[in-house]
Amino acid sequence: MVGGGMTTAQRPTLEAVARRAGVSRATVSRVVNGSTTVAEDIQEAVRRAVAELGYVPNLAARTLVTQRTDSIALIMPEAATRVFSDDQVFPGIIQGVSQELEAADKQLVLMLAGSAAGHHRVERYALGRHVDGVLFASLHGADPLPGTLARAGIPAVCSGRPLDDSVPYVDVDHLGGVSRAVAYLLDAGRQRIATIAGPQDMVAGIERLAGYRDTLVAAGHPPLVAVGDFTRESGAVAMRQLLDQHPDLDAVFAASDLMAHGALRTLREAGRRVPEDVAIIGFDDIEMAAYTDPPLTTVRQPIRQIGREMTRLLLRLAAGQPIDRAVILPTELIVRDSA
Amino acid sequence: MVGGGMTTAQRPTLEAVARRAGVSRATVSRVVNGSTTVAEDIQEAVRRAVAELGYVPNLAARTLVTQRTDSIALIMPEAATRVFSDDQVFPGIIQGVSQELEAADKQLVLMLAGSAAGHHRVERYALGRHVDGVLFASLHGADPLPGTLARAGIPAVCSGRPLDDSVPYVDVDHLGGVSRAVAYLLDAGRQRIATIAGPQDMVAGIERLAGYRDTLVAAGHPPLVAVGDFTRESGAVAMRQLLDQHPDLDAVFAASDLMAHGALRTLREAGRRVPEDVAIIGFDDIEMAAYTDPPLTTVRQPIRQIGREMTRLLLRLAAGQPIDRAVILPTELIVRDSA
């Protein structure tokens, strides 16, 4: 047995506080947990004893009896490279979740489940009820895990509609945002509008492509599609592909700012001026979008709010309160110089 | 009392497994925890019972008796805006920490301690021994928290040397990286080399400025300094300031890629060509650095490895094993087009 720190200055227990305050353990517990059925002067005495001893409740002991852990897990099932590219989606979600949990005085347990082993680990952990609920950030395809947990009675919430519709989710209005972007290009008189779509096994990728296609077809234009995976590199590659196949294109809607950035580089290399020759609109409105050359016109999505709403949903779900099956947040077209 | 999920399908306990396998609780515990003093056939029977019942140990109960929580906290004490700018430092650290913890089968509890309240919350949580150890990502100034925890016997490790030197830390070779960058500019014949420094209450900011100053002064050149806070916007502002004060400058070392990116925009607006008129070198080598116009020459630091090393240090510390007071990781000059 490897020993812990040497200075394990015996932490005071409920018992110690009770003795000092001259009351029973039960009463101290009542005061600590905010029960009102304790006489004012006794509450005062207990609080003083708590302060003097520097008492902090042992969470493990509490969890053992209450069956609540007061912590929730945030699962990031993506491949590591994507999770931590600089699209700021995941940091944004973490931040939103964190804010909301702090308000609820709960802890955030972060789990990256990129590998198959990691995936299994997450399942074990959640099924083992080591957390009160689970948040899934951006699923790939029809991941069965949320459904499995939901069936096991473990509260779970996704960002983005799960393909099997097994759990409540929070998402943004992809279609609305994209159609506004495409309409903006059409209004500006663009004739040959292409798209760099996101991965088609993710809801965000699917919906943004659908929004593009619908709007364009409704206006009587043919869709011109290349598919990327939301990364810069894939955007650069897709752009080259589009230029080869449709040299006459005069606008591009990229399903992420990162892909738009990659496309920008390809356009520059190909000698096309933006926005004169080719207009380009991205999606996300990450911080970098204002710093590209030219600054990027893009569809803003409220990322932090996604995290916050997911957390609220989960907490209500865990508390057995009624909830909406879905929360859809608005998107907004931010016009800069690239279109 | 708000109820949990309705399907609280009573989880099997050690007791249940023991009954099923026809042995005592103690024996099941031994098998589950990998003790070798159990006869092979009994181990087999226990393992079968565990599998059949889908037994998962209750962590709270285990923690209560072992006093270990098998989870560690990662504290991000920065203002939220900075933590989640796209410099990828924090995501990188999270990823490194996460990898290493996964290998050790421990959980990551993420805490953002931007506000004063959050700061206090972290202290309570760690002092309450709800985690086996604490990792601090990038401290601002002489934060007393690591020292407080260390004195309370709670293992703690920082990224970047704490100003009060209270706990072990992991850092990169700022001085070496910067001096290589500046030497590169000097070798290229640059005469008026300025710097955009980072915040001077952070070790990274201080050391990078020192590295610049030392190298330049040693070569007989005067230092030209503007200070930013590692963000793009501050880089843009600092660049303008430098151009105003030293219109004849022909090179800039920026203490972060983000600031270099901001500076690039200012230079473009000012009509200076990069690298012909002004060479620029950044620091970090974030993904975006390869996509700026022109692609950024920069000093690469191994961010993920920082997270990994911090975790290793912490785990050894918590296990009472001997450790180094500091681990310094190498940096590397990545030459692209901006210098």
Added chain:
DNA sequence: CCCTGTCGTGAGAGCGCTCTCTCGGGACGC
């Protein structure tokens, strides 16, 4: 043949907390 040593297993005592149940005492009604 008995004593000692070794090894594998079981019994049982908690870890620190919450929560139900019980009980004492004061207010109130008849």
Added chain:
DNA sequence: GCGTCCCGAGAGAGCGCTCTCACGACAGGG
């Protein structure tokens, strides 16, 4: 004045696990 009700506080039983200690079985030496 006595019985009833209610409210506030304490006693005590666990929550599920680990770990120490005791014990039985067997081997080997005297």
